[in-house]
Amino acid sequence: MKEQNRNIGIAPYGGSAGGWGALKAVADAVRRQMALKQDAIALFKVNQPQGFDCPGCAWPDPQHTSSFEFCENGAKAVSWEATSKRTTPEFFAAHTVTELWQRNAFELEGEGRLTHPMKYDAASDTYQPIEWETAFAEIGARLRSYDDPDSVEFYTSGRASNEAAFLWQLFAREYGTNNFPDCSNMCHEPTSVGLPESIGVGKGTVQLDDFDHCDLVLCIGHNPGTNHPRMLATLRDVAKRGATIVAINPLRERGLERFTSPQSPIEMLSMSSTQLASTYYKVRVGGDAAMLKGVMKILLSMHEDAIAAGEKPVLDEDFIQQHTEGFDALKEDLDNTDWAHILKVSGMDKAEIQNIARLYAAAENTIICYGMGITQHQYGTQNVQQIANLLLMRGNIGKRGAGICPLRGHSNVQGDRTVGITEIPSKTLLDSLEKVFGFTPPQHHGHGAVAAIKAIQEGKSQALLCLGGNLAEAISDPQATFAAMRKLDLVVHMATKLNRSHLLMAKHSYLFPVLGRTEIDEQGSGEQSVTVEDSMSMVHASRGALKPVSPHLKSEPALVAALAKATLPNTRVNWDKMVNDYSFIRDAIEAVFPAFKDFNRRVMQPGGFHLYNAAAKREWLTPSGRAQFKVMEGINEDPRSLQCHDLVLTTLRSHDQYNTTLYGLNDRYRGVSGRRDVLFISADEAENRQLRVGDTVNMIALDPQGNRTERRMDNLTIVVYDMAPGSVAAYYPEANVMVPLDSHDTKSGIPAYKSIPVVLEPTTATQAESSGTRR
Numbered sequence: 001m002k003e004q005n006r007n008i009g010i011a012p013y014g015g016s017a018g019g020w021g022a023l024k025a026v027a028d029a030v031r032r033q034m035a036l037k038q039d040a041i042a043l044f045k046v047n048q049p050q051g052f053d054c055p056g057c058a059w060p061d062p063q064h065t066s067s068f069e070f071c072e073n074g075a076k077a078v079s080w081e082a083t084s085k086r087t088t089p090e091f092f093a094a095h096t097v098t099e100l101w102q103r104n105a106f107e108l109e110g111e112g113r114l115t116h117p118m119k120y121d122a123a124s125d126t127y128q129p130i131e132w133e134t135a136f137a138e139i140g141a142r143l144r145s146y147d148d149p150d151s152v153e154f155y156t157s158g159r160a161s162n163e164a165a166f167l168w169q170l171f172a173r174e175y176g177t178n179n180f181p182d183c184s185n186m187c188h189e190p191t192s193v194g195l196p197e198s199i200g201v202g203k204g205t206v207q208l209d210d211f212d213h214c215d216l217v218l219c220i221g222h223n224p225g226t227n228h229p230r231m232l233a234t235l236r237d238v239a240k241r242g243a244t245i246v247a248i249n250p251l252r253e254r255g256l257e258r259f260t261s262p263q264s265p266i267e268m269l270s271m272s273s274t275q276l277a278s279t280y281y282k283v284r285v286g287g288d289a290a291m292l293k294g295v296m297k298i299l300l301s302m303h304e305d306a307i308a309a310g311e312k313p314v315l316d317e318d319f320i321q322q323h324t325e326g327f328d329a330l331k332e333d334l335d336n337t338d339w340a341h342i343l344k345v346s347g348m349d350k351a352e353i354q355n356i357a358r359l360y361a362a363a364e365n366t367i368i369c370y371g372m373g374i375t376q377h378q379y380g381t382q383n384v385q386q387i388a389n390l391l392l393m394r395g396n397i398g399k400r401g402a403g404i405c406p407l408r409g410h411s412n413v414q415g416d417r418t419v420g421i422t423e424i425p426s427k428t429l430l431d432s433l434e435k436v437f438g439f440t441p442p443q444h445h446g447h448g449a450v451a452a453i454k455a456i457q458e459g460k461s462q463a464l465l466c467l468g469g470n471l472a473e474a475i476s477d478p479q480a481t482f483a484a485m486r487k488l489d490l491v492v493h494m495a496t497k498l499n500r501s502h503l504l505m506a507k508h509s510y511l512f513p514v515l516g517r518t519e520i521d522e523q524g525s526g527e528q529s530v531t532v533e534d535s536m537s538m539v540h541a542s543r544g545a546l547k548p549v550s551p552h553l554k555s556e557p558a559l560v561a562a563l564a565k566a567t568l569p570n571t572r573v574n575w576d577k578m579v580n581d582y583s584f585i586r587d588a589i590e591a592v593f594p595a596f597k598d599f600n601r602r603v604m605q606p607g608g609f610h611l612y613n614a615a616a617k618r619e620w621l622t623p624s625g626r627a628q629f630k631v632m633e634g635i636n637e638d639p640r641s642l643q644c645h646d647l648v649l650t651t652l653r654s655h656d657q658y659n660t661t662l663y664g665l666n667d668r669y670r671g672v673s674g675r676r677d678v679l680f681i682s683a684d685e686a687e688n689r690q691l692r693v694g695d696t697v698n699m700i701a702l703d704p705q706g707n708r709t710e711r712r713m714d715n716l717t718i719v720v721y722d723m724a725p726g727s728v729a730a731y732y733p734e735a736n737v738m739v740p741l742d743s744h745d746t747k748s749g750i751p752a753y754k755s756i757p758v759v760l761e762p763t764t765a766t767q768a769e770s771s772g773t774r775r
């Protein structure tokens with residue numbers, strides 16, 4: 001760790017998260033992207049009662065925001081959208097698609113906001129401007145020409161507002177399909193699938209003020225300093241109150257350790273910080289189920305000892321008795337799980353696991369937060385359910401200061417699901433749509449993200465319509481996906497900026513520019529607000545403040561409605577009325593989903609309103625009416641195997657990116673600057689392989705049996721990092737080439753982006769020579 005070499009952009013970072021470094025990064029982002037001083041003022045409207053919702057993440061805002069609530073990465077997200085740079089028709093005329101393909105993600109989006117509707121012209125290999133009405137008529141005719149509505153895929157990325165997403169699912173279902181691949185399929189699908197089985201609701205049960213009453217927060221597999229920076233203020237309050245925070249993560253992440261609040265003049269001026277996690281455990285990549293089972297095993301034995309000694313029981317027996325089912329089966333599974341196996345797979349000491357169990361047993365109220373480190377595995381759903389088991393053992397769901405807290409990704413990914421973006425719709429949803437709108441929606445299930453890509457590969461799907469996002473680059477196995485997408489008949493992208501998915505040309509390809517959240521959305525009845533739902537089920541309004549970057553932009557609801565009208569001549573939906581005034585969209589949402597009762601009134605209250613969460617009230621919407629302890633067979637991807645791979649790769653986000661959007665090439669808190677072609681590895685693992693900081697290696701993916709595959713990344717530069725044994729890490733999306741499409745959770749279908757068995761080998765002399773110029 002002491003080795004460092006600034007010339008190669010690798011040097012350990014000594015500061016806290018936040019602080020002056022964060023303020024400087026905000027200033028840099030604003031300076032690089034925003035020309036007008038006025039635009040920078042937009043930042044001050046982020047997350048204000050009359051302002052727009054920050055597109056950065058889904059962490060909730062304190063109810064009565066007095067000072068402005070923004071963070072470094074929120075500021076980057078806003079300035080990236082409110083940039084003064086433009087990708088105009090002249091730009092497209094000057095660059096062929098083949099030429100643009102050679103550019104990297106940073107360069108593509110770096111050109112700025114899309115300004116005009118475009119259509120691909122194969123003869124000149126360029127995108128050419130097209131009139132909106134012509135484009136709609138062409139697309140409508142094409143969609144009507146297909147025999148099977150299930151050969152069309154309707155993709156949604158999680159920035160879409162409730163209003164846009166509701167119209168999107170309405171269009172697709174009236175057209176005749178439930179094909180809704182969405183970013184959630186790559187993100188929190190294990191939560192959406194696993195938690196309903198466990199507690200009857202596929203969402204988190206905590207609200208922000210539960211953090212004021214908890215004694216313990218376990219942070220498993222998420223990196224708030226980068227991905228949910230406003231959460232650091234909440235964790236700081238928790239720590240200052242004297243409650244305990246424990247982090248469980250293969251990498252030591254600065255954002256979980258120390259935070260200097262830019263909102264605290266004392267911390268800023270004295271250059272001090274607040275310690276967040278008091279205890280940090282480095283679990284092996286993919287070792288969480290083993291760790292969780294270990295903790296539960298110890299709890300059981302502590303409980304038995306306490307009972308034998310006539311002391312206070314460790315488990316909440318009354319709760320288990322009254323509210324749950326399946327405890328005996330869980331106990332049997334834990335009894336049969338062997339310690340040697342647990343320690344090997346988790347990579348932790350027994351003393352560490354014991355300590356987690358003791359802290360948990362001592363805490364009256366516990367919240368468990370988790371992110372992609374838990375979900376993106378072949379057993380992601382079961383990982384989530386083991387977390388629910390642990391909470392249920394001590395009655396930590398449905399009481400103040402306790403509960404489960406999945407950290408959602410995109411700012412409205414949870415809301416999109418709530419308003420009907422799902423390939424597995426319930427009968428209630430379909431019946432309700434039929435009753436309100438008078439058409440019969442398709443009853444059979446549709447495609448999620450992996451199934452959609454497979455259908456495209458197999459030629460079963462011929463059209464892909466994307467409401468935002470960058471599906472081709474976000475999904476596993478880009479090589480195969482790219483080739484498949486080029487065989488499509490029709491693609492339609494609705495986007496703010498150019499990305500690689502837009503350069504995969506189908507026979508007929510359209511690229512449409514949309515309004516972002518920061519912009520004023522003017523419709524017939526005046527300026528419109530949209531609504532979003534955060535990670536804690538708070539629904540609130542968002543209203544843009546800036547002049548749109550071009551007069552040709554359409555809002556997402558208007559665009560979706562126009563496509564629907566052009567496609568469905570006999571539509572039963574009054575699209576014009578809803579687009580003219582979005583409050584009619586909200587009325588329709590309320591008519592379909594009773595939880596949105598009195599939607600238009602309640603959403604205008606400062607801070608919005610909370611959607612009812614049955615599990616948080618100990619009302620269990622499971623078939624038996626009880627919460628379920630769910631048994632996971634084994635503790636790693638192959639339940640029969642006692643083996644685990646020597647080295648497992650996880651893929652993660654740098655501090656300078658938003659998913660496939662790269663703001664820059666730095667990863668400040670992990671000490672990497674100016675490059676992304678790196679591999680993080682622990683000092684021990686490096687030493688075993690005689691590797692030093694700055695050396696280059698090739699990484700080859702293994703199949704589940706441990707055989708080498710064709711998948712590889714060459715010339716990665718070694719970063720020796722404080723992290724778990726048996727684990728390496730590289731950046732997403734570059735590392736997606738290592739993940740086969742078939743490697744996914746069988747229950748939820750989420751790609752196993754965070755558990756890829758690999759081997760390393762030294763780069764050849766020729767490769768090493770060329771590495772100096774590579775990024």
Ligand SMILES: Nc1nc2c(c(=O)[nH]1)N[C@H]1C(S)=C(S)[C@@H](COP(=O)(O)OP(=O)(O)OC[C@H]3O[C@@H](n4cnc5c(=O)[nH]c(N)nc54)[C@H](O)[C@@H]3O)O[C@H]1N2
Binds near residue numbers: 374
């Ligand atoms: N600035 C910024 N904000 C974002 C995003 C962004 O890209 N940039 N993306 C948004 C989206 S869509 C999402 S889903 C969230 C993502 O937020 P996170 O869930 O924080 O995302 P990741 O960076 O993928 O990985 C999280 C952490 O998991 C750890 N990890 C990796 N493998 C394992 C494992 O096997 N076990 C455990 N316990 N931990 C593991 C990694 O070390 C890392 O610290 O953030 C959202 N917010």
Ligand SMILES: Nc1nc2c(c(=O)[nH]1)N[C@H]1C(S)=C(S)[C@@H](COP(=O)(O)OP(=O)(O)OC[C@H]3O[C@@H](n4cnc5c(=O)[nH]c(N)nc54)[C@H](O)[C@@H]3O)O[C@H]1N2
Binds near residue numbers: 157188376499732
């Ligand atoms: N290896 C690996 N792969 C992963 C992950 C991982 O951790 N590791 N994480 C997964 C996760 S959690 C997610 S959520 C997915 C992300 O998958 P996506 O949501 O599909 O990807 P993004 O990169 O967020 O999409 C970026 C694009 O969205 C468009 N955009 C931005 N704002 C707007 C807007 O307001 N409206 C519209 N219409 N378009 C807009 C821009 O054109 C931009 O280029 O990736 C997944 N892939």
Ligand SMILES: [Mo]
Binds near residue numbers: 187409410
């Ligand atoms: Mo996500």
